[in-house]
Amino acid sequence: MLPIMSSEWYKLSKSRILWILLVGPMVGLFIGLTANFDNLGGGPNEWYVKLLSMNLTYALLFLPLITGVLASVVCRYEHQEGGWKQLLAMPLTRGKVFISKYILLIALVMVMQLLYLGSIYLVGVIDGIPEPFPLNIVWKSIFGGWVATLPLVALQLWMSILFKSFAAPFAVNVIFTLPTILVVNSERFGPYYPWAQPFSMMYIGGNTEDIFFVPWDQLLIVVGGSFLLFFAGGYLYFQRKAV
Amino acid sequence: MEYIVETKNLTKRFGKEQAVSGLEMKIPKGEIYGFLGPNGAGKTTTIRMLLGLMRPTSGSVHIFQKDLRKERIRILNKVGSLVENPSYYPHLTAGENLEALRKIIGVPKTRIKEVLKIVRLEDVANKKVKGFSMGMKQRLGIAASLLNNPELLILDEPTNGLDPSGIIEIRQLIQRLPHDYGMTVIISSHLLSEIDQMATTVGVVSKGKMIFQDSIEEMRKFAKQKVVLKVSDSESAWRALLARGMRADWDEKNITLLNQSDENVATAVKYLVKDGFSIYRVEEEKKSLEDVFLQMTKEERLV
Ligand SMILES: Nc1ncnc2c1ncn2[C@@H]1O[C@H](COP(=O)(O)OP(=O)(O)O)[C@@H](O)[C@H]1O
Numbered sequence A: 001m002l003p004i005m006s007s008e009w010y011k012l013s014k015s016r017i018l019w020i021l022l023v024g025p026m027v028g029l030f031i032g033l034t035a036n037f038d039n040l041g042g043g044p045n046e047w048y049v050k051l052l053s054m055n056l057t058y059a060l061l062f063l064p065l066i067t068g069v070l071a072s073v074v075c076r077y078e079h080q081e082g083g084w085k086q087l088l089a090m091p092l093t094r095g096k097v098f099i100s101k102y103i104l105l106i107a108l109v110m111v112m113q114l115l116y117l118g119s120i121y122l123v124g125v126i127d128g129i130p131e132p133f134p135l136n137i138v139w140k141s142i143f144g145g146w147v148a149t150l151p152l153v154a155l156q157l158w159m160s161i162l163f164k165s166f167a168a169p170f171a172v173n174v175i176f177t178l179p180t181i182l183v184v185n186s187e188r189f190g191p192y193y194p195w196a197q198p199f200s201m202m203y204i205g206g207n208t209e210d211i212f213f214v215p216w217d218q219l220l221i222v223v224g225g226s227f228l229l230f231f232a233g234g235y236l237y238f239q240r241k242a243v
Numbered sequence B: 001m002e003y004i005v006e007t008k009n010l011t012k013r014f015g016k017e018q019a020v021s022g023l024e025m026k027i028p029k030g031e032i033y034g035f036l037g038p039n040g041a042g043k044t045t046t047i048r049m050l051l052g053l054m055r056p057t058s059g060s061v062h063i064f065q066k067d068l069r070k071e072r073i074r075i076l077n078k079v080g081s082l083v084e085n086p087s088y089y090p091h092l093t094a095g096e097n098l099e100a101l102r103k104i105i106g107v108p109k110t111r112i113k114e115v116l117k118i119v120r121l122e123d124v125a126n127k128k129v130k131g132f133s134m135g136m137k138q139r140l141g142i143a144a145s146l147l148n149n150p151e152l153l154i155l156d157e158p159t160n161g162l163d164p165s166g167i168i169e170i171r172q173l174i175q176r177l178p179h180d181y182g183m184t185v186i187i188s189s190h191l192l193s194e195i196d197q198m199a200t201t202v203g204v205v206s207k208g209k210m211i212f213q214d215s216i217e218e219m220r221k222f223a224k225q226k227v228v229l230k231v232s233d234s235e236s237a238w239r240a241l242l243a244r245g246m247r248a249d250w251d252e253k254n255i256t257l258l259n260q261s262d263e264n265v266a267t268a269v270k271y272l273v274k275d276g277f278s279i280y281r282v283e284e285e286k287k288s289l290e291d292v293f294l295q296m297t298k299e300e301r302l303v
């Protein structure tokens, strides 16, 4: 497995696409710097205002969308010039290739989350927020957001293997991501919509009694369930794919 | 006999279309096996199944006497392949392409230089493959297939899209592999002449069926070229040749010599002149692949 992962990382690292990891955190930084304490009514802690406005755009849009782009990239160069047939005629199992690509993707999403954490911190430094950095809340948000994208990464990897074109898996991603904007406001659908989970799990206004701001059963059923479904679907599809 | 590759009743259907039907491929060790057939005959489909890229509808594949379904990884450890058009990562250089594969196989880094040298690409190792000519891409594909020191090399139409000098170069390379490295080679082609120049054993496939499988010498009997004479009064001329003890065929217009050695042709011409016939043309008739197929099917050399 390690040799395959090292090969996967090698191919991706040469693709000069990694700067895309900066987009989400940069947008977050920009929003954080422009969000104004006064005209948002203000709360007891300036961090909350910053975090709420930054998370809204980042977790709702950029995190799921860029995740999808990354998944497309790690399959694009396999689709382009017969990469799949060369790769899969090597002494390896398809299962290991799928898992390697998946692990690489979730590692990159984690890097993106950490960069975003850096953005949050930077906003505080630049704006000179007097209160101490609320790490005990922010880490939940960062890590929770990552956990919530695990099923989405699996689905995007599946779609990216399925479709040769770059646009098709991206379209699927947009189609499922955009309704999130409406869904998060719905008490009935919000908890069950997998694409809403990154937002819910990064939403610091949620119940802080729960781990990751959502109830355990929601985490297990919605995130865990959709992960199993999407991962197994992609894994099995890849096993049988004729190349 | 121990075969390096042996398929039994190998069959692949795409919907209603039978792309490969009941193929019984048998390849002895150390041979260059020419897998010959027109476009669409099922060569690539067969090769995909040999590599486990595609599942057969029915039938089995044994390579190195091992069942491909059960010991795929162990088999592929010792197989190198190039399927259809050369595969490569366009965003990487030639060297990087090989490095991405090398990391998986785990051979030493020096092997990259070696294989680049074998296919004479060492000067462009640091150039992006995107800008390579077709011939360079083919050679890179062959380099990639050699990376793991394979015992079986499978090359699907490796001279496709190459210029004549490139074809000769690849041919010479392939011909020395069994001797220099003890490899068994499968090379597919839709060109009779190409197989004729490289292969030691031949399998001919047509519409998914193997219609001939034997040594190259046996195949040459089918592919033999004929010498055709166009003469005045061809029927009498033919009888005159027979009367002088020469073996010839006659088909209304032309006389065909069955022994086409230089000597025999010269003798026939001499006799015809002596007997007062006018010779208009002495031509060599090249047989097309279709002619050979027709003859193979006609003579029921079905295997
Ligand atoms: N993936 C596929 N789906 C449907 N039909 C296919 C597929 N691959 C090949 N075929 C069909 O199978 C037949 C054999 O094709 P192929 O093996 O590529 O022939 P060759 O390599 O001898 O030119 C052709 O008629 C082709 O159209």
Ligand SMILES: [Mg+2]
Binding pocket: B040, B043, B044, B045, B084, B156, B157
């Ligand atoms: Mg072909």
